[in-house]
Amino acid sequence: MGFVIPFLLRWGIALLLAAPAVATAHLTSPHASKPQVSHSPEQHPWGHAGEPRRTRQVVRVRMADTLRFTPDRIKVRRGQTVTFEVHNAGRAMHEFVIGTDAALSEHAAMMRKHPDMEHDAPYMAHVPPGRTQRIHWVFTEAGTYLAGCLLPGHWEGGMKATIVVTP
Numbered sequence: 001m002g003f004v005i006p007f008l009l010r011w012g013i014a015l016l017l018a019a020p021a022v023a024t025a026h027l028t029s030p031h032a033s034k035p036q037v038s039h040s041p042e043q044h045p046w047g048h049a050g051e052p053r054r055t056r057q058v059v060r061v062r063m064a065d066t067l068r069f070t071p072d073r074i075k076v077r078r079g080q081t082v083t084f085e086v087h088n089a090g091r092a093m094h095e096f097v098i099g100t101d102a103a104l105s106e107h108a109a110m111m112r113k114h115p116d117m118e119h120d121a122p123y124m125a126h127v128p129p130g131r132t133q134r135i136h137w138v139f140t141e142a143g144t145y146l147a148g149c150l151l152p153g154h155w156e157g158g159m160k161a162t163i164v165v166t167p
Helices: 003-024 099-113
Strands: 055-063 068-070 071-076 081-088 094-097 124-127 130-136 143-148 160-166
Touching: 055 071, 055 099, 068 130, 081 094, 094 099, 094 130, 099 143, 124 130
Parallel strands: 055 081, 071 160
Antiparallel strands: 055 068, 081 130, 094 124, 094 143, 143 160
């Protein structure tokens, strides 16, 4: 018993010290409206941030309070830098988050529990009404991905777009 308590205390303190680093991934303050990071070496299953100067395709996306993206089907090429110009034509905050169906569904569930969490990732644009933001992205694998608005009720209301990445 003399060994167990110091062991648990040591690990408990270590977990408490690590908690702020984990918590800052999703802060509990209002969604960010600051410009997104333009380039990050972090690789995701749906690709990585691209360099704006290497853009080969610009996709203009309109978001509306009808919980729809226009276009709602986007075709891009694997390996090319795509710039998504995302415009919020509505009166409510909307976002354009790129990912897999599983990743976005999981994130949407987290957003329902923590609706005010803040994000700052290169595959996310949080766009106030009347504003436009850009995402520069490289899809590294061919396949079908999604973009969605993960604000509570928006994803569930069908605010999704399909992104088809060709070889």
